Amino acid sequence: MAALIPYFISNIFQIGAYAFCIAYLSDEIAELKKHPLTTGISFIVMYFTSIIIQRYDNDWVAIGLSLILSLYCLLLYLNTSKTLSQCFNIVICGYLIETLCQCIFILLFTILHVPLDANGYNDPISLSIVFLGALLLIPVLYFLPVRKWVQSLANISYSTSLIVVLVMIIISVMSLKYNDVSLGLLLPTVTSIAFFFFLGVLIIMQSLSDQRRKQAIRDYETYMPILNDMIQNIHKQQHLYNNQIASLVHLADSYHDYDSLSHALKSYSNFEENIIDNESYSFLHIENKLLASLLYCKFHEAASSGKNLIVTVDDYHYESPCTDTEIVDIVGILIDNALEASAENDTIYVTLGKRSDSGNPFFINVANPGPLATPSFVHDIFATRYTTKRNQVGHGLGLDLLKTFVDTYNGSITVGNTYPDEISSSVHEQYIFFEVEI
Incomplete structure (x- = not known):
């Protein structure tokens, strides 16, 4: 037992x-100091697991090393905010750095012809290599930009980490194939395979979670300008209303008799025309705030180009297999196409919400003055990059993308002609409509 004391001491220094x-x-050393109990338990697990594996891995050294590094990776992941992929980088780089520090003294003692005990840490020379390697680690980490080098590998893909895990599994399986299968080798090998498989599942799960977070960030960056435009338009509208109300308040101070004040109020009748009734902004109550923001921006975009956009909401709350951002994409494509196809003073009708008589929970109908919806016309407009514009760059992709959304969620698209009731029968203007249920 006394002979093992140097072994345990050297492992304490090394680990x-x-x-x-x-x-x-x-x-994250400062963060680890805040949780001394979990950090201490993790170190104890690292220490005793490493000793047990090193003592009995004579027939499966490669598996033992892979198992130790994988365990360190998992413990680092549980104690820090790093991803599994980043933990792999740190664990492997840390192992290489410590090994290189020890190799420097091994090379030095070899050059000086100092005899080394290849059987373990029971001789003073082997112990000194471990101690000196640990001491050399301090100036290496302090003076060299090692942390910066490791951080440059922080964005390594999850697929690379999965490949590393797969290689570990292959090594474990190959050790069974090319060695005599015995209980002493079978047990650690099967355990290693199971552990590596578990680690791979964790990496896949975190990869999916990371993709969702990145998608949320992309959505935020994409649709934040819409919200900013909405806020800016509201500020402009509020400023206009404040001026108009202030004018009315001070109008009474300018006239001292009823007849003059009444005449002034009548001549200021365009005030009512400038105020848009509350029904025009009813879509702001839609549960999907991104959709409400989009409709608000399109409403003012139409007004600025001399077009009328009438939005009717059948239901402010809807359910759909699509995400909120996908609904915004669908509605945006249809309204943009209608705005581009309409002339000044045209009226565009948008109806959206939820229908109780349909299996699809969300629908939108956009109608604008347009041509006859013949079968050949409908077939052509959904072709990739189809456009009636002379400049085809950047056009012809919207309806093709819309069809992709609908096909993905087993929805439906209906294209036809209509004659809105709001239009006079003497005009009898033909409208084309696009209706999506999804």
Whole structure:
């Protein structure tokens, strides 16, 4: 038992130095200090697991090393805010740095012809290599930009980490194929395969979660301008209303008799024309705030180009398999096409919400003055890059993308002609409508 004391001591230095190295590379030493209990338990698990594996891995050294590094990776992941992929980088880089520090002294002692004990850490020379390697680790981490080098690998893809795990599994399986299958080898190998498989599942799950977070950030960056435009338009409208109300308030101060004040109010009748009734902004009550913002911006975009956009909401609350951003994309494509196809003073009708008589929970109908919806016309407009504009760059993609959304969620698209009731029968203007249920 006394002969094992140097072995345990050297492992404390070696594993302690390695633990400090990966903690330093993770740049979360201060955070680890806040949780001394979990950090201490993790170190104890690292220490005893490493000793057990190193003592009995004579026939499966590669598997043992992979298992130790994978365990360190998992413990680092549980104690820090790093992703599994980043933990892989830190653990592997930390192992290489510590190994190189020890190799420097091994090379030095070899050059000096100092005899080394290849059987373990029971001789003073082997112990000194471990101690000196641990001490050398301090100036290496302090003076060299090691942390910056490791952080440059922070964006390594999850697929690379999965490949590393797959290689570990292959090594474990190959060890069974090319070695005598015995209980002593079978048990750690199967355990290693199961552990690597579990690690791979964790990486896949985190990869999917990371993709959702990145998609949320992309959506935020895409649709934040819509919200900014809405806020800016509201500020402009509020400023206009404040001026108009202030004018009315001070109008009474300018006239001292009823007849003059009454005449002034009548001549100021255009005030009523400038105020849009509350029904025009009823879509702001839609549960999907991004959709409400989009409709608000399109409403003012139509007004600025001399077109009328009438929005009717059948139901402010709807359910759909599409995400809120996909609904915004669908509505935006239809309204943009209608605005581009309409002339000044044209009226565009938008109806959206939820229908109780349909299997699809969300629908939108956009109608604008347009041509006859013949079968050949309908077939052509959904072709990729189809457009009636001379400049085809950047056009002809909207309806094709719309069809992709509808096909993905098993929805439906209806194209036809209509004659809105709001238009006089003497005009009898032909409208084309696009209706999507999804």
